[in-house]
Amino acid sequence: MAKVVSISVDTRREIDLEIQRVCEEFTADTVRSIAEPLSTFLIKLSTRRAADNDGQSQQHQIPALMQAIDQFKEAISERLPYVQTKMREYINDAKMEDILLGPIHVHLVDEYRQFHHAVATADAAKMEPLTTPLPEIDAIAQFIAQHRVAPLPEDMV
Numbered sequence: 001m002a003k004v005v006s007i008s009v010d011t012r013r014e015i016d017l018e019i020q021r022v023c024e025e026f027t028a029d030t031v032r033s034i035a036e037p038l039s040t041f042l043i044k045l046s047t048r049r050a051a052d053n054d055g056q057s058q059q060h061q062i063p064a065l066m067q068a069i070d071q072f073k074e075a076i077s078e079r080l081p082y083v084q085t086k087m088r089e090y091i092n093d094a095k096m097e098d099i100l101l102g103p104i105h106v107h108l109v110d111e112y113r114q115f116h117h118a119v120a121t122a123d124a125a126k127m128e129p130l131t132t133p134l135p136e137i138d139a140i141a142q143f144i145a146q147h148r149v150a151p152l153p154e155d156m157v
Contacts, residue, residue: 029104034079035111037071042118063121069135076108076147084149105144111138 032039041064048061083104087097116134135143 023100025051026100027107030079030083030104031111034075034108035072037068037075038111038115040052041065041068042115045118045122065088066132072112073140073143076144080104080144080147081149089151101148105133105141105148108144109137109141113137 044064045061084097084101087100091097091100116137119134
């Protein structure tokens with residue numbers, strides 16, 4: 001009988017680890033798809049900086065920068081509610097939705113924080129000053145929070 005309990009505990013541990021792995025993969029995939037415009041811009045920025053060692057102003061990067069931010073915000077507006085709606089269809093548990101969406105929110109803010117830092121610390125001699133300042137990190141965090149789908153009333157869960 002003790003062996004059955006041991007197998008049961010091991011099985012439960014394996015199930016828990018698999019659920020954790022799937023949730024982490026889901027979070028990473030969601031964040032990666034939403035933050036893709038930021039990552040793409042940073043790759044282009046580093047590639048251009050490596051190629052442009054002649055000290056010329058890179059004013060052509062300003063529109064691309066603002067476009068990356070706009071695309072990031074658009075992805076948040078479209079994909080975050082979509083992901084939450086799909087979770088609601090499959091899980092139908094408001095607490096579980098919050099548990100899964102919390103890390104997505106945190107990672108999206110972290111992605112933007114890294115982007116903000118990289119752009120803010122870019123070589124000033126090679127990048128023209130921004131006419132429109134970068135959105136602050138707190139403003140992006142609020143933007144993300146505003147695009148979460150409203151929770152279901154308790155009697156509907």
